[in-house]
Amino acid sequence: RSRREPNSERSFYERLFNEEAPRLEHLDLLKLIRGGEDSYLELKVRLTNNEKIISEIVALANSGGGAIIFGVNDNRYVEGLDDAEQVEDDLKEICRTQITPPVWPYIDKVAFDNGKRVIVLDIDEKRAPHYAFDHRYYIREGSSIREAKADEVTKLFARLKPTNYESIPLFNTTIENIDEAFVWSYIRDLQGELFNKNSNYPTGQVIRDMQLGIDYSDTVIPTVAGILLFGHSNQVGKLFSRSSIELQRISGENLTAPVVEKIVSTGNLATLFERAQGFIGRYVDLWDSINIRKSKLSADPVAARSNYNRSVIIEALTNALVHRDYCVRQQPIKVNIYDSRIEIINPCIAQTLSRKGLESYGVVTANNPRLKAVFKSSAYGLKTVLGGIPTLRQLAYRSSGREPKINIIQEEFRIELFGC
Template sequence: MNRNELEQIAQQGESETIEFKKSTAQIRRAMETLCGMLNGHGGRVLFGITPQGQIVGQTVSDKTLREVVDQPRRFEPPGTVAQTRIDLGDDKELLVLEAQPDPTRRPYIFDGRPYQRVGSTTSVMPQETYHRLLAERPDSRTRWETLRAEGYGVADLDQEEILRTVRLGVAAGRLPESTGGDIPDILHRLELLKGGRLNNAAIVLFGTCFLPDYPQCQLRMARFRGVDKSEFLDQRQIEGHAFALLDEAMLFLRRHLPVAGRVVPGLFEREDEPLFPLEVLREALVNAFCHRDYTIAGGAVSLAIYDDRLEIWSDGTLPSGLTPEDLKRDHTSKPSNPLIAKVFYLRGVIERWGRGTQKIVELCVKAGHPEPEFGEQAGSVWVRFVPSGYIAPHRVAHDLTERQREVLQITAHHGPIPLREIMQQMASPPASATVRDDLYHLKRLELVDSAGHGRGAVWRLRREESS
């Protein structure tokens, strides 16, 4: 770096990768900044430049050099910091320390604390960010799921669920038939028990007691009335191991998911199917349980059903380098919790590594729905399912009955349609006068229109509702 380059840097000012210090008297603050740069994209601290960008230099003594050499030893893990001295003349020098990060070793800490660099500011790294970076390290010993479950033993696990996992794994051809029924041996094979001690993954997968140590083993479910969270029809919050939570979520979906009905050709019966294929939603829930950030103590997987959509949220962020758009195409499998994901795979719940989100998209399209939307917001990852057709509202001025909503759905899918055909499509048709009254009531609410008179009258959804 020559004098011209130095003056250009000073003129541009401080940034995410550049910081000025007037002298090495500020060495500690400089090391905190270098720690933040090691946790980012690297950068340089220049001693001998004021915060205003004035090049003043300083005298660099042997004592100064020893102090500068000693400080980087307080990084954990050891960080690479290169040193450069620039002679300014008149016994003045500029000292440059350059952080050269290794992304596989992040997060770095200095003197016991992690730091981050945001713009030209250095601050203590938030705990959630630190744990996320820690979980991304290739060294599995630092991941949350591999840490010891202090105070928990085999007796604190759902042993029947463990044996069920073995049965399903053997049936799927992913566990050998010789696995047997010895619980500690099974846990050892699944890498959930080492040296006689359980890890956190064992609690997430099979635990029976969660509070106060594992509040994150939680599922939140809600069926909202309308298209926002102002009012709900059902709301539940439960704790449990991942397989129990998955079962509870599927029960909730079967109870509250709108039904798309159709008449089977050649039969006087109606076949009811969930609006969204349950296989799609199960895949999305499994994805959430495997990839969520369990270091967030108050975190959870959330399932929300609205009149016009369904959403699944999980606390955490996407793996470094992945975007929501990447989830719809081929991408590297980077499960945040590979041990947990491995047990789901051995049990036969996950079919192929790295194909979960693509499978969700393919099954949705196959069922005739738009591609689901993936997103990342406020420290959470979400997937949103939107139906291809009309969904009858629960409330217009006042609550609609289930029969009135059924009439709306039939009219939306088959209109213009006469009264007699509406009744043929209904699961349990009442008297024709009752259905006629419902239609006129819906017409007064401006939800349907009619054309013709008497037996020749046909009904259709109003254009405003079907658009």
């Protein structure tokens, strides 16, 4: 069945009233009923226990979709409904107000020749994962339902929202792992004079409203983006090991040359950003001006430190941190400082990137749109650069006379910046 998902309550009701939705033939419906309950079908004699109905709708939506037929008893006998219209209205209300995100089902009223009527509630998984009014996630196993375990909820997010890894909840974390001072500093700077000092919102509520956490039972669980952005920096490495950056200074022009210094830094993104800038600043000169090219004296026995435009380095580090594919487990972000160039290697899924689109047009589908929006906000407290890769290329060329080299290979995005 082809469906156009409604994006608002109004469009949902417009579809209900105006669209000629496919209807079940009587024979097909009877075959379903005779087959009995299974992973995709639930039979209900009537709509009575709303809480149980809500959990069953959520479980079906989280388990691939299915249908609930009202007006059929456990012995697969069609008893019919006394007031099918009222049942339909009640189901609409339940799906709209008691489940998050709302479920937009097809509701078919079927009348048999003997005058008995049933309702078929047809549910899909397009907007999953869903949770019930009690902030619990349910799944279906055969003809029974149960509350999903923490790791199963994580798998639901990974399976049903594969391009949005930043939104996966980290069940090894709690709201106590969030740096409250950092969160409220961000909110205060973001709102400026409109900030209400007496608002007194719980930090968990703020993290949830920013979609950096999910409701789970009676608490809020931070997501990958929530921990990366606002986690206590000294805890983030243990909670989410992929939040790391490997920095090394190499005395030469390739990886076979001696390593002068190598460190692996962990922490939230603000910490990684500042530590990476500090490490780079120990070995190169960073300039705010783009007029930094100079002539080199070949007779000088000691090579001078390379010069780089500061904005180029800032944008390259920003790109690595906000566009890193955090579902790639093993590789950290790597920054290699050679004598005359800096190489930044970022784990990514290469199939989703176009080099031409990136270089020439700045066109890229952000892996982590929510994370990027917060990180690049001035309220987050970091100096970033607007314009993305096209701006980086222009500034680098003006300052060094050489265009950055960009390569996308397997699961790596590499950018080489040349000093002068």
